[in-house]
Structure formats: C-alpha cells, structure tokens
Amino acid sequence: MLQFPDLPALTGGSLLQLPAAAPPIQRLLLDSRRIETPADSLFFALRGPQHDGHRYLPELYRAGVRQFVVEAGAELPGGLAAYPAAGFVVVPEALAALQTLAAHHRQRFKLPVFGITGSNGKTIVKEWLAQLLSPDELICKSPRSYNSQVGVPLSVWELTAQHTLGIFEAGISEPGEMARLARVIQPTLGLFTNLGTAHDAGFASPEEKVAEKMRLFEEVDTLFYCADHALIHAAACRQLRPARTRLAAWTRETRRYAAGEAHWLVRGEEASADRTVVRVEQAHPQPEEYTFTLPFADAPSVENALHGLVVLLWRQVEPAEIQRRLDRLQPVAMRLEMKQALHDCYVLDDTYNNDLAGLRLALDALARQTRRLRRTLILSDVLESGLGGAELYARVAALLPAAGVVRLIGIGPEISGHQDVFAGLETAFYPDTEAFLAAFRPEQFRQELLLVKGARRYGFERIVAAFQQKIHGTVLEVNLDALVHNLNFYRRRLLPGVKLMVMVKAFAYGSGSAEVANLLQFHRVDYLAVAYADEGVDLRQHGISLPIMVMNPAPDSFEVLRQYHLEPEIYSFERLHDYLAAARRAAMPPVHLKLDTGMRRLGFGEEDVPELGALLHANAAHLRVASALTHLASADEAGHDAFSRGQLAAFARMTPLLEWALGYPILKHALNTAGIVRFPQAQPDMVRLGIGLYGVDASGQEPDALRPVSTLRTTISQVKTLPAGHTVGYGRRGEATAHDRRIATLAIGYADGYDRRFGNGVGEVLIRGQRAPVVGSVCMDMCMVDVTHIAGAQAGDGAVVFGAGLTLTDLAARIGTISYELLTNVSERVKRVFVAE
Ligand SMILES: *Cc1c(COP(=O)(O)O)cnc(C)c1O
Numbered sequence: 001m002l003q004f005p006d007l008p009a010l011t012g013g014s015l016l017q018l019p020a021a022a023p024p025i026q027r028l029l030l031d032s033r034r035i036e037t038p039a040d041s042l043f044f045a046l047r048g049p050q051h052d053g054h055r056y057l058p059e060l061y062r063a064g065v066r067q068f069v070v071e072a073g074a075e076l077p078g079g080l081a082a083y084p085a086a087g088f089v090v091v092p093e094a095l096a097a098l099q100t101l102a103a104h105h106r107q108r109f110k111l112p113v114f115g116i117t118g119s120n121g122k123t124i125v126k127e128w129l130a131q132l133l134s135p136d137e138l139i140c141k142s143p144r145s146y147n148s149q150v151g152v153p154l155s156v157w158e159l160t161a162q163h164t165l166g167i168f169e170a171g172i173s174e175p176g177e178m179a180r181l182a183r184v185i186q187p188t189l190g191l192f193t194n195l196g197t198a199h200d201a202g203f204a205s206p207e208e209k210v211a212e213k214m215r216l217f218e219e220v221d222t223l224f225y226c227a228d229h230a231l232i233h234a235a236a237c238r239q240l241r242p243a244r245t246r247l248a249a250w251t252r253e254t255r256r257y258a259a260g261e262a263h264w265l266v267r268g269e270e271a272s273a274d275r276t277v278v279r280v281e282q283a284h285p286q287p288e289e290y291t292f293t294l295p296f297a298d299a300p301s302v303e304n305a306l307h308g309l310v311v312l313l314w315r316q317v318e319p320a321e322i323q324r325r326l327d328r329l330q331p332v333a334m335r336l337e338m339k340q341a342l343h344d345c346y347v348l349d350d351t352y353n354n355d356l357a358g359l360r361l362a363l364d365a366l367a368r369q370t371r372r373l374r375r376t377l378i379l380s381d382v383l384e385s386g387l388g389g390a391e392l393y394a395r396v397a398a399l400l401p402a403a404g405v406v407r408l409i410g411i412g413p414e415i416s417g418h419q420d421v422f423a424g425l426e427t428a429f430y431p432d433t434e435a436f437l438a439a440f441r442p443e444q445f446r447q448e449l450l451l452v453k454g455a456r457r458y459g460f461e462r463i464v465a466a467f468q469q470k471i472h473g474t475v476l477e478v479n480l481d482a483l484v485h486n487l488n489f490y491r492r493r494l495l496p497g498v499k500l501m502v503m504v505k506a507f508a509y510g511s512g513s514a515e516v517a518n519l520l521q522f523h524r525v526d527y528l529a530v531a532y533a534d535e536g537v538d539l540r541q542h543g544i545s546l547p548i549m550v551m552n553p554a555p556d557s558f559e560v561l562r563q564y565h566l567e568p569e570i571y572s573f574e575r576l577h578d579y580l581a582a583a584r585r586a587a588m589p590p591v592h593l594k595l596d597t598g599m600r601r602l603g604f605g606e607e608d609v610p611e612l613g614a615l616l617h618a619n620a621a622h623l624r625v626a627s628a629l630t631h632l633a634s635a636d637e638a639g640h641d642a643f644s645r646g647q648l649a650a651f652a653r654m655t656p657l658l659e660w661a662l663g664y665p666i667l668k669h670a671l672n673t674a675g676i677v678r679f680p681q682a683q684p685d686m687v688r689l690g691i692g693l694y695g696v697d698a699s700g701q702e703p704d705a706l707r708p709v710s711t712l713r714t715t716i717s718q719v720k721t722l723p724a725g726h727t728v729g730y731g732r733r734g735e736a737t738a739h740d741r742r743i744a745t746l747a748i749g750y751a752d753g754y755d756r757r758f759g760n761g762v763g764e765v766l767i768r769g770q771r772a773p774v775v776g777s778v779c780m781d782m783c784m785v786d787v788t789h790i791a792g793a794q795a796g797d798g799a800v801v802f803g804a805g806l807t808l809t810d811l812a813a814r815i816g817t818i819s820y821e822l823l824t825n826v827s828e829r830v831k832r833v834f835v836a837e
Pocket residue numbers: 503551631671672673674688689690691692698
C-alpha cells in the first residue's frame with residue numbers, strides 16, 4: 001500500500017512538508033471537482049497550456065485533501081503557511097510522477113496484461129475482448145476511453161491482486177508519448193487494431209506514426225493484428241521480431257497466409273442485413289477450418305470482432321463456446337446519455353457495464369449535474385472489482401455522498417446481500433431486473449435525477465425504456481463533447497489573460513440553457529449572458545453560480561436582478577436613471593455599459609460619454625460598473641472590415657474616458673464568434689462567444705475545425721406507395737409524377753420548428769444515410785419525404801433533419817435565412833437529449 005513518506009523515493013522528488021496525518025493512499029486525484037474521499041486521496045497538481053492544478057490547492061485543502069504532489073517552481077497560493085496540516089512532495093513534472101507511481105503499482109502484480117492501440121476501434125476492441133474473456137477471467141480494464149497520458153495511469157491504478165487479466169488501451173498524438181504509456185501498462189500481450197489517418201498531424205509520416213505506436217509492444221510475448229495493414233505488418237517484423245515476439249496475425253489474403261505471414265486466413269465472408277458469416281482457416285497446431293457467425297454486418301465491427309475471435313482461437317476456446325460468446329456481443333454504448341423521462345425526471349443512461357472504475361465515472365457525471373433534483377441511483381451488482389463483497393460495497397457506499405445520491409435501488413443478489421452498508425440512504429433491493437420491473441410504479445418517481453448503471457447482463461436498457469416518455473418521435477440531440485471541443489477551439493484563440501463570456505441566450509441557441517450552462521460552469525468560463533431576466537433566474541434555479549449578464553432587463557425586473565444577482569446591461573440614460581434610483585434604495589448588482597459604435601441598435605453614443613462619465617462618477621457610491629461592451633455590425637463580412645475597424649477604434653476612444661471618470665478599471669469587450677477569429681488583435685479584456693460554440697462556423701475560415709453540436713432527429717411514422725399521377729398533402733402541392741413513388745411521413749412539422757419554406761423539394765432529410773427530398777407542404781406536426789430510392793426505408797426508421805452530413809449553414813441558405821434562426825426555432829416541445837462520449 002502506498003504511503004506518503006514513500007513518495008519522494010518513488011518519484012525522485014523532494015519532501016517539502018510532511019502531513020499531520022497520512023492514511024495510506026487509495027485515490028489518485030487530478031481534479032478538485034472530483035473529490036470523493038479527501039483524506040486518502042493524493043492530488044497531483046498537473047500543468048498544461050491552459051491549466052494549472054496549483055490554482056486549486058486552497059479549494060482542495062478546504063475540502064480536506066492533505067497529500068499533494070506539486071511542481072518545482074510553481075507557486076502555492078497563499079504560501080506554504082496556508083496549508084499547515086498538508087504534506088507536499090516537489091517533483092519536476094507532476095504528470096511524470098503520476099505515471100511513475102502507476103508503473104510502480106503495475107509492477108506489484110504478475111498477470112497477463114493486454115495493451116491495445118491503433119487508430120480506430122481501441123475502445124470497442126477493449127470492451128469486446130473483455131466481454132469475450134469474462135467467463136474465464138477477472139478483468140481490470142480501462143474505463144471508457146481512458147487512453148491518454150493521464151487516463152492510462154488512472155486505469156492501471158485500479159489493478160488489484162485478485163485480477164487475473166488486465167486490458168488497457170493507449171492513445172497517442174505525438175512522438176515520444178507511447179514509451180511513457182508502455183512503461184505504465186507493461187503489457188505482456190498486444191493488440192494493434194488498425195491504422196487510419198487520425199492524429200496524423202503530430203507525425204512526419206505514417207511510418208513514423210506506426211513505429212511510435214509499435215513501441216507499446218516492445219516487451220510483449222505475442223502481438224495480435226491484421227497483416228493486411230501493410231505498414232503494421234512491416235513495423236511488427238522490423239521492431240518486434242528481433243526480440244522474438246510471436247506475431248499472431250490474421251489475414252484475408254491467401255498469398256500472405258501461404259507465405260506464413262499470418263496464422264489465420266479469413267475468407268468467404270458473407271454479410272447479410274445484420275450478421276456476417278466467416279470461415280477461418282488455421283495452420284497450427286494442426287490445419288483446421290471453422291465457421292463463425294458475427295452479429296454485425298458493417299466493416300469496422302467485423303474487423304473489431306475478428307480481433308477478438310482470433311484471441312479466443314489462440315487461447316484454444318472450443319469453437320461452439322466461441323460462437324456462444326460471439327452471439328452475446330453488443331454494440332458498445334460509447335456515450336453517457338441524459339434523457340428526459342416521466343414526471344420531470346431525468347435519466348443518465350449508463351447500462352453497458354458496471355465495474356468500479358466505470359461506476360466512479362458515472363457518479364462523477366452525476367456529481368457534475370447542477371440540477372437541484374433528488375438523486376437516485378439504480379445499480380446492479382458491481383462486477384470485476386477484484387475485491388471481496390463486503391469491501392466492495394463499502395467502497396461503493398463511500399462514493400455515493402459526493403454525487404449527492406439519497407436513494408439507492410440495488411438490483412442483483414450480491415448487492416442485495418450487502419444492504420447493511422447503505423444504511424444512511426433510502427433503499428430498495430431486488431434480486432433481478434424482472435423483479436424490479438414487476439414492482440415498478442412510475443408515480444414513485446417525481447422530479448428526480450436517476451443514474452441507471454448496470455452490467456450488460458442485467459439488461460437495464462429495459463429500465464431506461466420504462467422511465468422514458470415516448471410521446472413524440474422528434475428529439476434534438478445535443479452533443480456535449482462537441483460543445484467542449486468547440487469551446488476549446490475558441491479558447492486557444494484567446495490572447496493570454498483574456499476572459500470568456502458565453503452567450504446562452506435563447507435557450508442556449510436552442511440547445512438547452514441549463515445543461516449548456518452547467519457544462520460551461522464546469523469548464524470554468526468567466527461569464528454567461530442571456531437576453532432576459534427570466535432566463536437568468538432559470539439558470540440560477542438550476543444551480544449556476546457564474547456571473548450572468550442580462551442584455552435586455554425590463555425596469556420591472558430590477559428586484560429579480562437583485563434577488564438572483566444578475567448583472568444588467570444598461571444602454572440608455574433612461575434605464576440608467578431607473579437603475580440608479582433602485583440602487584439608492586438597496587445594493588444592486590454591477591452593470592455593463594452598452595456602447596453604440598455603429599450597430600445603431602442599443603447603446604450610448606460617443607457624444608454621450610462625457611455626460612455618462614459624470615453621472616457614474618457622481619453615483620460611484622451606489623453603483624459599480626463591471627464592464628463596457630460594444631457589438632460589431634458585420635464581424636463576419638470581409639467587405640465591411642473597414643467599418644468594423646472603425647467601430648473598434650471608436651470603442652477604444654470611449655472606454656478610457658469612462659474608466660477615467662470611474663476611477664477604476666472595467667472589463668472591455670467587443671468581439672462575437674466571427675470577431676474572435678477575424679480580429680484576433682482586438683481582444684481587450686473579454687470576448688463574447690455565441691454561435692461558434694454550437695458548431696456553426698460564423699467566419700467561414702475554419703470549415704473543419706468545429707464539430708456540429710446539435711442533431712435534429714425524427715422518425716418515419718408510415719411509408720406509403722403513391723401511384724403515378726397522384727399528389728401529396730395539403731393544397732395538392734406534392735407534384736404528381738409519371739412513376740410510382742414511396743412516400744414516408746415524418747413526425748416533424750412547422751410547430752416543431754421545421755420551416756414551411758422547406759416544402760416542395762427545398763428541404764432534404766437523411767434516412768439510412770441517403771438524402772430524401774421533402775414532397776408537398778410541411779404540415780403543422782408532420783411532413784412527407786420521397787424515399788423511392790432508399791431501399792428498406794420503413795416506419796420506425798430514424799431521419800436526420802440537420803446534423804453531420806446535412807449542415808445548418810447549407811439548409812439555412814436554401815430558405816434564405818441564417819443558421820441562428822434554424823437553431824433557435826426548434827420548438828420547446830422537442831425533447832432535448834444530451835450525449836457525452
Ligand atoms: C448574441 C450576441 C453575441 C454572440 O454572437 P455570435 O455571432 O453568436 O457569436 C455577442 N454579443 C452580443 C451583444 C450578442 O447579442
């Protein structure tokens with residue numbers, strides 16, 4: 001067990017201060033927002049381009065964390081004296097120390113460990129391999145896609161003496177990274193999934209990339225891969241042969257098999273709608289041929305499943321047993337979905353697996369939710385922990401308070417057998433999922449946030465289905481990972497020290513304000529902005545504590561502003577006088593001054609500045625100014641750049657006069673999304689990010705840099721055959737044609753926000769990956785599309801209205817509007833589903 005006094009020797013660091021008390025270290029902690037058990041956690045103050053863990057030391061110390069690894073040369077906020085009871089070890093690089101400790105932990109166990117890398121499919125292959133081997137082994141594996149420099153050490157830290165097999169994935173983006181991961185994983189077996197073009201940027205050539213990835217396998221006994229990836233095969237021969245590594249390759253090419261380059265020949269693949277039959281020939285120990293059915297038809301899934309299949313053959317599992325295990329393979333749910341459910345409940349759906357590491361991640365996700373709803377955990381037996389039941393469930397129970405769980409529903413014999421450790425909670429236990437469903441009464445759940453976390457075999461998707469409202473087949477799927485990707489894209493464009501305000505007006509551009517704001521708060525943006533006071537109140541009621549600017553506060557909302565600490569934008573003398581009157585009666589939140597530099601919409605003009613300055617100066621005792629802002633009229637159009645520069649120049653003339661009159665500095669901000677990219681030198685103190693966060697490239701300069709955030713999905717309600725010469729829908733506008741057509745009716749109409757202008761062939765949707773044009777008029781609750789050319793299209797199929805493959809920018813142009821309008825028009829009756837990978 002790891003003890004604080006061992007740290008200097010293990011990490012090569014030096015002791016700065018011993019802690020007052022130091023229980024053995026159980027948890028490695030990297031994020032002050034994820035504290036579970038502070039006393040036995042060791043915090044690593046990691047530093048990166050946009051991040052410095054040392055900044056959070058006061059917060060961690062207040063929460064009870066007492067054991068720290070910090071970096072030489074970093075400043076401890078408040079000085080060492082601020083942490084009298086804490087222990088500190090100083091190292092050159094905290095990340096390296098984390099990896100060294102994980103490598104040391106790994107070394108304590110003698111067991112076979114798979115290392116998995118490759119361009120695609122790492123997570124799926126890892127999950128499937130674990131599923132295929134779980135009948136024989138107690139497996140410790142990386143949770144989700146924990147394959148980075150930070151994720152790998154945290155994964156390996158979960159190993160215990162009871163585990164009989166480890167399966168860890170490793171992902172890299174630059175030269176030099178794999179050696180560090182190999183040192184932590186210390187794999188004895190290797191699996192190289194494939195080679196694609198992902199992350200090419202960090203490498204000079206594909207050869208360099210494959211050589212770097214191959215470094216994971218330099219110490220393995222056996223490497224599994226597909227020899228048809230010629231670069232992988234060549235690198236394996238070159239780098240691993242000299243070390244006598246066994247190359248256990250499979251191939252689809254008879255030539256390679258005949259030449260002895262592969263152990264298994266896969267041939268005669270016959271794909272049907274949802275499965276593929278393969279024949280696999282094996283040369284050793286004696287020639288054999290087997291036939292297996294893989295429960296997938298798409299090429300990537302088949303390749304991923306074949307990797308797992310050859311590992312089972314190599315382990316000499318009986319063919320009939322192999323088939324049984326293959327039959328149980330399921331597509332891997334890569335994302336944690338948040339779904340709206342009955343009676344104002346929300347369900348976090350995580351029903352793929354349930355080991356201790358996965359449970360921790362799911363509880364983290366629950367803890368990060370700011371919705372003030374009662375929290376219930378529906379949990380199956382926790383598998384593969386390598387711990388005895390009593391210790392395991394005691395640990396599970398210890399994780400629950402930090403996530404705010406007040407009610408536990410345990411399903412399974414093991415968890416039911418350890419009820420006593422959950423004494424502090426409201427509880428119910430069931431032997432299996434059927435027993436729960438038989439007793440299920442929807443009315444027992446109201447306004448709750450439910451985490452449904454169960455191992456595959458418990459089939460918890462049935463529980464999720466029972467909770468979900470099935471009232472309307474149209475949803476707006478909001479990808480929170482894409483949103484974070486876009487946030488970071490703009491963050492990288494900010495000059496050092498420039499603050500970020502994010503516009504979450506209009507229901508966060510249609511994406512759902514509370515959820516988006518929650519995520520932005522977690523990612524520590526500086527300010528949020530909404531249009532109206534009500535929107536700000538809603539955010540506060542959902543637990544958002546960031547400063548919030550309200551752009552259009554009505555005079556009768558001042559009391560609300562005060563109560564919820566919302567900061568108004570003031571754009572006229574009239575409003576300023578009203579607000580000053582209120583501020584003389586009671587302390588009011590600070591204001592933001594809107595300056596008009598050319599938009600001619602709202603704001604003080606340049607000629608108003610002397611009077612404005614004098615008025616603010618005279619009332620300095622009652623009112624504080626937080627910032628001054630202006631808005632560019634045409635930030636996205638190069639043709640108006642001279643005008644934009646004129647606006648920025650006027651702003652730069654006006655603000656010093658205001659600051660001089662006030663006698664203190666205020667934040668100055670002028671740029672929206674397009675401005676951030678197009679006027680990078682004009683970032684005074686803060687910028688205001690809007691549409692770009694939601695994945696729309698407002699500047700037209702970085703078409704591939706952003707990820708689409710919102711996907712509007714609907715379903716086909718019915719498919720009809722329309723004989724030649726007939727028309728479709730209202731006003732008989734769906735034109736008659738000379739041939740028969742198949743027409744699908746979709747569950748979306750203009751009341752959902754699907755614009756009527758998309759009617760009669762202007763709009764298209766994606767069904768089974770193909771475009772289907774709208775026929776006839778768009779109706780209130782439905783519309784019709786032509787699916788004559790789409791084989792197999794049928795009722796119940798999904799249709800993408802906009803999203804990847806059908807961009808907002810393109811659709812908006814077709815009806816002469818802008819992406820902003822399409823996004824914000826999606827009506828509130830359309831359910832929002834939030835997904836994270
Ligand atoms: C909406 C808004 C923004 C954001 O604009 P985008 O073009 O969406 O980036 C910035 N400033 C003000 C004042 C706004 O109203």
